[in-house]
Amino acid sequence: MTSEELKIKLAQLVNYAKDNLSLREEDESYVTNGLLAMFNLSAPATGVENYGDFQSEIVDPIVAYAIENGMAKEEENILFETKLLGLLTPSPSSIIDKFDILVSNTGIRSATDWLFNLSKANNYIRCVDINKNIKWEHTGKFGKIGITINLSKPEKDPKQIAAAKLLPKSGYPACLLCTENVGFAGTLNHPARQTLRIIPIKLGGESWSIQYSPYQYYREHIIALSNEHRPMAVNSDTLFRLLDFVDLFPHYFIGSNAALPIVGGSILTHDHYQGGAKVLPMFEVGTRKQYGGSKYKDVEVYVADWYNSVVRVSGKNKFEVHEIATDVLETWAKWSDESVNVICKTSEQHNAVTPIARKEGDTYIIDMILRNNRTDDAHPYGIFHPEEKLHNIKKEGIGIIEVMGLFILPGRLKSELECIKDYITGNKNIDFKELNNSENPMFKHAPTILQLVNDHGNSRDRVYADRVVTDYVNDACEQILECTAVFKNDEQGQSAFDKFMTQGLGLKEL
Numbered sequence: 001m002t003s004e005e006l007k008i009k010l011a012q013l014v015n016y017a018k019d020n021l022s023l024r025e026e027d028e029s030y031v032t033n034g035l036l037a038m039f040n041l042s043a044p045a046t047g048v049e050n051y052g053d054f055q056s057e058i059v060d061p062i063v064a065y066a067i068e069n070g071m072a073k074e075e076e077n078i079l080f081e082t083k084l085l086g087l088l089t090p091s092p093s094s095i096i097d098k099f100d101i102l103v104s105n106t107g108i109r110s111a112t113d114w115l116f117n118l119s120k121a122n123n124y125i126r127c128v129d130i131n132k133n134i135k136w137e138h139t140g141k142f143g144k145i146g147i148t149i150n151l152s153k154p155e156k157d158p159k160q161i162a163a164a165k166l167l168p169k170s171g172y173p174a175c176l177l178c179t180e181n182v183g184f185a186g187t188l189n190h191p192a193r194q195t196l197r198i199i200p201i202k203l204g205g206e207s208w209s210i211q212y213s214p215y216q217y218y219r220e221h222i223i224a225l226s227n228e229h230r231p232m233a234v235n236s237d238t239l240f241r242l243l244d245f246v247d248l249f250p251h252y253f254i255g256s257n258a259a260l261p262i263v264g265g266s267i268l269t270h271d272h273y274q275g276g277a278k279v280l281p282m283f284e285v286g287t288r289k290q291y292g293g294s295k296y297k298d299v300e301v302y303v304a305d306w307y308n309s310v311v312r313v314s315g316k317n318k319f320e321v322h323e324i325a326t327d328v329l330e331t332w333a334k335w336s337d338e339s340v341n342v343i344c345k346t347s348e349q350h351n352a353v354t355p356i357a358r359k360e361g362d363t364y365i366i367d368m369i370l371r372n373n374r375t376d377d378a379h380p381y382g383i384f385h386p387e388e389k390l391h392n393i394k395k396e397g398i399g400i401i402e403v404m405g406l407f408i409l410p411g412r413l414k415s416e417l418e419c420i421k422d423y424i425t426g427n428k429n430i431d432f433k434e435l436n437n438s439e440n441p442m443f444k445h446a447p448t449i450l451q452l453v454n455d456h457g458n459s460r461d462r463v464y465a466d467r468v469v470t471d472y473v474n475d476a477c478e479q480i481l482e483c484t485a486v487f488k489n490d491e492q493g494q495s496a497f498d499k500f501m502t503q504g505l506g507l508k509e510l
């Protein structure tokens with residue numbers, strides 16, 4: 001591309017920003033001059049009115065120009081794109097002002113719609129990557145579950161990994177969730193965040209912020225983060241902050257990962273919550289049992305009819321709901337029942353809760369998912385963690401999104417599941433030497449391949465093989481959810497659950 005063509009692309013980018021990024025007329029020259037300086041140009045193109053496709057016709061050619069002209073290395077393409085689009089995005093304070101005006105004039109829903117659309121339009125949320133994800137739904141024993149093979153995290157190529165290794169760690173920002181990320185230029189091992197904009201809020205009297213998740217595991221996947229870099233914790237104050245959040249954003253649910261490894265999320269170092277607009281599978285299930293007898297007559301307490309162990313508290317009085325949810329949290333923290341292998345504490349704490357709040361009309365609902373992260377000799381990965389035979393599908397901790405029935409499976413499965421199908425169609429023959437080689441990515445699937453070929457043969461057509469492999473993944477996800485249940489869905493488990501509700505919490509079955 002010539003520099004004359006580049007000038008036209010840059011002018012189109014400014015037009016795009018006026019239409020999609022709330023770039024104001026008053027800022028147009030300022031932004032245009034910033035772009036000229038960035039590309040060492042003396043004057044902009046004039047008379048450019050329209051623009052084509054944002055990614056393929058504007059952004060990609062500009063980034064390619066930068067790489068061709070030595071302004072960025074090939075492996076730094078996303079870093080450069082983010083720097084470019086950060087320049088086009090209004091400043092953090094003007095975003096906050098506009099958000100507040102929208103809240104006052106047209107309500108919170110329109111304010112979050114605007115911020116969400118802006119976060120997509122400036123590629124902070126890269127829809128081009130997220131649209132690559134493979135998604136389906138499965139109707140299982142206790143309702144629908146969602147399954148996503150996550151292809152949106154760009155695979156790092158060996159060049160990027162090698163370059164990242166050489167970089168010194170600065171310790172700034174302290175983690176990916178710190179508010180200091182706003183505007184950060186990024187490196188090959190810390191994403192660029194010039195396009196990130198956050199909104200300050202108050203939760204339980206504390207200063208927090210919201211931002212959208214760049215990964216968007218479900219619709220309007222939002223993150224609330226403490227303005228202070230401090231470890232995750234789930235306590236009575238947490239529950240109150242979750243209830244405050246649904247008062248501020250009644251159209252979103254919000255929940256916290258448990259604050260212990262294995263049962264918690266991937267970031268335990270920064271206190272944060274995850275929420276969003278989507279009705280997650282667990283919310284839709286009914287009641288297995290209802291309990292009464294609390295000192296509050298207007299709060300209802302249920303066991304939800306779900307794969308794992310969920311105490312559901314609902315009522316119109318926020319303080320009463322908070323008090324009973326706190327009672328569940330504090331009672332569970334000290335509850336042991338050796339008949340079902342639940343031991344709350346050894347040298348360290350094992351019982352924990354994943355709490356999720358939402359509002360339906362003026363009713364507050366908190367789902368308290370009971371968790372335990374203890375390991376023993378027979379279960380080195382966790383007694384209530386997926387069994388080893390399921391690790392070919394998911395080995396990582398089962399966090400808040402999965403326990404609610406939405407599975408985010410690793411991207412490697414796309415090619416690996418195709419390869420399993422090849423054995424069922426006879427496209428590939430079983431070679432024990434090859435399958436027993438631990439270097440082979442299919443090594444972990446060897447028992448599955450042998451079982452499926454044994455059950456279905458090796459001369460099926462592609463459609464049949466697709467069905468078999470999808471059914472296998474669906475079943476594995478249901479089993480993973482059952483593994484996380486501290487009270488199993490059998491007579492012994494349910495009677496232990498009942499004991500927790502009655503003897504532990506002092507309630508009566510209705």
Ligand SMILES: [Zn+2]
Nearest residue numbers: 175178229270
């Ligand atoms: Zn942090």
